[in-house]
Amino acid sequence: MYLNLYIVMFMVLFFVSMGMFIFCNILLNNDMTIFFEYNFYMLNSVDVIMVILMDWMSTLFLGVVFLISSMVIYYSKSYMMNDKNKNRFLFLIILFVLSMMFLIISPNMISILLGWDGLGLISYCLVIYYQNVKSYNAGMLTIMSNRVGDAAILVAIAWMLNYGSFNFFFYLSYLKNDYFLFIISIMVILAGVTKSAQIPFSSWLPAAMAAPTPVSALVHSSTLVTAGVYLLIRFSPMLENFILFKYLMLMGMLTMFISGLGANFEFDLKKIIALSTLSQLGLMMTILAMNLSNLAFFHLLIHAFFKSLLFLCAGVLIHSFKDSQDIRFMGTSFKFMPLTGSFFNISNLALCGLPFLAGFYSKDLILEMTLLSNMNSLTLFLCYFSTGLTVCYSLRLFYWSFLNNVNQSVLINLHDEDWIMNKSMIILLIFSVIGGSFFMWMVLPFIYMIYLPLNLKMLVILIMFMGLILGMISNYMYMYMYLNKSLELFSFFGNLWFMPILSTYGVNFKILKLGLMFKKNLDYGWTENLIFSNLNINLKFYMNYFQKLHLNFIKIYLYIFIIWILIFLVMLNMN
Incomplete structure (x- = not known):
């Protein structure tokens, strides 16, 4: 029964995504934007109306979300086969995708809140899916961090009562000259920062890895964490040249640097990929703060494909190594799993920005645009250094997972024969290779010709090679440091500079201690x-x-x- 349900949902989402790509092309060629209003009921002078916005951006993003969701559901058919609650898992995934759809097609703050809160609630249900103490803690950290953004959206809705409608789309150009812009802008940026896990709200993203691997593939590629970036892209006409965008650039840069550094000291396979997502989100926020919203959207779409492929490959590895996620217990699997190893390697190279794979088209363009913008030298250094760190941890991840000597027990079952998983990964592989050039024609219809001196043109390639050399050197350094028990540095960098501890114990320890004191002295005392x-x-x-x-x-x-x-x-x- 459940197998048929998985297949049906896969086919529905896949064909709807293809339709969305065609519809996007029609809207783009005709330069059209469609507003669809549905009146639920009218009581005296009060209308309850659902407004849907269909333009090239929303339809293209919907196509990407539905395509990746269909592949994840098809993959889950095999991955979750022996799970007792597989039907519940499927319904949660469908609700998750529907919440993201509400967020994407809404020009109205009220319906955006519906999708926004839906994402927060269902992500909590998915993080605590395995129902153990680690999952419960991770789920609570996730939902409490996201509640800050939900409250900010509610305050923004309250301030929009000063206008005639909640449809922010009509007010974007007017709000530039309005006094209330400052308050609404702060709230929208705060909401985007919490959902996209920028500093100081970064700790929930690695913790959310307690969810099943297909959920991680969906969350980290196109749904939950991209919601904040998408909201800020929608509001970018209002926020251009705004002083808060400078602070957003700083937050994006720091997030990018800290997560890239942390991934080089982490040994959990899924957490390394999660920190990689955090690094890319920092890059998107930085380029968005430079008033290049189309470029941020372009990188958002391309990143979705190779990041989801990376997580699906990680799922195959975790299953093969008896549900172990520690990369130190993996190795030599390239001999036994050549197909998965090839998928993993190609998605890693796309993430690094290897020329003519998908990631190259957006990352190279972004890094060259940073050279043309009026950034200071520290910001520019952080941007390029974080790109080098991406290559460094990608090489380290591939070396430990596939090339290193195996440290696992003899009872491991390494195989590539699960064709249900392989088919879904092949489709994502195709988009990870050709997606960059394909979406470049759609998202960026005008050719960007960037004239730079030869040494600056070659700087991106040079940074990649330096990251490669640093990754090769660091592998031996890690072995030396680990054997000599120099774990203080591991603890500091691997824990995102103690941010998870600060955002849990740092926030609630004093309050809980005060509560215990009151309980002892008052409830049990006088x-x-x-x-x-x-x-x-x-x-x-x-x-x-x-x-x-x-x-x-x-x-x-x-x-x-x-x-x-x-x-x-x-x-x-x-x-």
């Missing part, structure tokens, strides 16, 4: 004696007393009668 014990004794006394009054003794009635006569006489005398 409050119990003064309030609870006294109340208990007094209530018992009065209850016994009133119970005697209700026993219907004749003398009690006589007493009451005499008291009433006395009261009556007193009142007569007073008159």
Whole structure:
């Protein structure tokens, strides 16, 4: 039963994605934007209307989301085969994709909140899917970090009550000259930063790796973490040349640098790929803050394909190595899994920006545009150094996972024969190779011709080679440092400069300690004696007393009668 359901959902999403690509082409060629309004009901002067925006950007992004979702669902048919709750998993994935669809097609802040909150809630359900202590902690960190952004969206909606509609699309050019721009802009940027895990909200992204691997492929490529970038791309006409965008550039740069450095000190396979996503999100935020929103959107689309392929390859590896995610226990698998190894290698090279693979078209363009922008030398250094770190950790990941000597037990089952997984990875592989040139014609219809001196033109290739050499050297350094127990540096860089500790214990430790103190001193201390014990004794006394009054003794009635006569006489005398 469930197998048929997986196949049906795969086919529906796949064909809808193909339709979206064709529809995007039509809208792009005719320079059209379609608004569709559906009136649910009208009560007096109040209209409840759902507005859908279909332009080239929303349809193209929907096509990419649906295509990757269909591949992930088809892959999950095999990956989740022996799971007891496979139907629940499928329904959660479908709800996840629908929430992202609401977010993409909405020009209205209210319906954006519907998709935004849906993503947060369902991501929590998926992170705690395996129901152990690690998953619960990761899920709580994820949802609490995202709630900051949800609150910011609510405040932005409240401020938009000053205008006639919640459809921000109509106000983008007007809001540039409005005083309330500052408040709405702060809220929108805060929402985008929390959902896309920029500093100081970065710690939830590696923690969310507690979810099943197909979910990670979906979350890190085209849905949850890209929602913040997409929202800021939509608001970019309003936020251009805004002072807060300079701070956003700084946050993007720092996120890119810290996550790239952290990935070089991490040994968890999925966490390395998660930190790689964090690094790419930092790059998107940086280029967005340079007022190049189309270029950020272009990199967002291309990154989705090779990152989802990278996670699906990681899923095959984790299954083969008896559910172990530690790259130190892998190795020599290239001999036994040549197909998966080839997919993994190509997606890694696309991530690094190897010429004429998908990642090259956006990364090379972004790095050359940074040279033309008015950045300071520190920002420029961080941008290029982080690109070199990408090559460094990609080489390290491939070396430890496929080329190193195996450290695993003898009872491992390395195989490439699961054709359900392989078919979905082949489709993503095709887009990881040709997607760059394919989307460049669609997203960037005008040719960018960037004139630079030869040494600056070759700088990107030089940085890649330097990262490659650094990765080769660092492999031996890691072995030396690890054997000599020099783990302080590992702990600092591998833990994102202690950010997960700061955002968990740093936020709630003092509050919980204060709560424990109040509980000891008040609930179990003087409050119990003064309030609870006294109340208990007094209530018992009065209850016994009133119970005697209700026993219907004749003398009690006589007493009451005499008291009433006395009261009556007193009142007569007073008159």
